[in-house]
Amino acid sequence: MSFISAHRERWGVEPICRTLEVAPSTYYAAANRPPCARQVGDQALRPEVARVHKDNYGVYGAHKVWRQLNREGFEVGRDRVRRLMRKLQLAGVRRGKVKRTTVPSETSERPQDLVERTFMATAPNRLWVADLTYVSAWTGFVYAAFVVDVFSRRIVGWRVAASLRAELALDALEMAIWGRRSQQLDGLVHHSDRGVQGGFNRSSQHREIQRIVGGCSGLLMESSS
Numbered sequence: 001m002s003f004i005s006a007h008r009e010r011w012g013v014e015p016i017c018r019t020l021e022v023a024p025s026t027y028y029a030a031a032n033r034p035p036c037a038r039q040v041g042d043q044a045l046r047p048e049v050a051r052v053h054k055d056n057y058g059v060y061g062a063h064k065v066w067r068q069l070n071r072e073g074f075e076v077g078r079d080r081v082r083r084l085m086r087k088l089q090l091a092g093v094r095r096g097k098v099k100r101t102t103v104p105s106e107t108s109e110r111p112q113d114l115v116e117r118t119f120m121a122t123a124p125n126r127l128w129v130a131d132l133t134y135v136s137a138w139t140g141f142v143y144a145a146f147v148v149d150v151f152s153r154r155i156v157g158w159r160v161a162a163s164l165r166a167e168l169a170l171d172a173l174e175m176a177i178w179g180r181r182s183q184q185l186d187g188l189v190h191h192s193d194r195g196v197q198g199g200f201n202r203s204s205q206h207r208e209i210q211r212i213v214g215g216c217s218g219l220l221m222e223s224s225s
Contacts (some may be wrong), residue, residue, distance in 0.1 A: 025141045033123060042084060045069075045076060049084045060090025061085075094215060121151040125185050128156065128176060130192040147174035147190070161173070 004016050004027050007079055017024045035043075052068045053060055060068070062082035085091065123128040127150040134141045135202045147157035157176025161168050173190060 001025060005031065018150055042080075045074070045080070048074060049081060049210060050088055050090065053085070058090075059093040064092065093143075099154050120150070124149055125180060125183055125188050126151060126153045128173075128188065128190045130173065130190065132164070132169060134164075143168060145169045147172050147176040 004013060004020075004022075007016060010044065011028060015029055035129050048069060049065060052065050052072075056064070057066070062085050063078060066076065066078040066083065087202040102156055118136065128147050128151055130145065130147045132143060132145050134143050136142075140162070142160060143159045143164045144158065144161060148154065149156050156179060157169040157172040157174070159168050159175065169192065
């Protein structure tokens with residue numbers, strides 16, 4: 001609905017709804033619907049969350065902000081505080097060394113930016129974006145690579161490993177292509193951030209066609225650079 005509201009002046013509501021296969025009445029009903037109790041509560045809590053974070057010199061994370069709000073009489077859950085802090089782009093200070101999932105490469109050749117920071121797609125399998133993250137576990141860190149279809153926001157490929165390696169991102173991409181092997185992938189752009197892991201240049205924005213050697217035999221891609 002936010003996409004339609006942002007572009008209605010340029011293209012009109014009905015043409016956008018027709019393209020997205022959404023009934024215009026559904027959009028108008030959602031746009032005119034009064035805010036729910038949760039939205040009203042969030043609107044009231046946001047300044048309180050920001051205040052507690054600021055009063056404590058910006059070092060409090062979600063857990064400490066949540067505890068302080070409850071001490072002040074605000075009955076709010078910790079996950080709700082975490083969600084509001086994320087929307088307000090607030091974060092606490094972390095102790096210890098920050099874990100890095102991507103190391104920028106200044107020496108490797110950078111492919112052409114096909115996306116130009118416009119992360120929008122008009123149909124499935126037009127633009128996939130990839131990233132790496134990590135989760136702290138009892139035995140150490142677990143690394144996960146994801147490939148997301150921008151149009152549907154669906155995770156189409158993923159892989160998890162106990163170590164950060166170049167093949168992790170390639171395995172996730174191979175899974176995405178295998179899972180949609182029966183669909184049309186011509187013109188698909190695969191976008192990931194700039195960096196290297198184990199010699200693999202992750203500043204990859206590729207079109208399907210050229211075979212990658214090593215790690216993902218059989219995966220077809222064409223470099224855009």
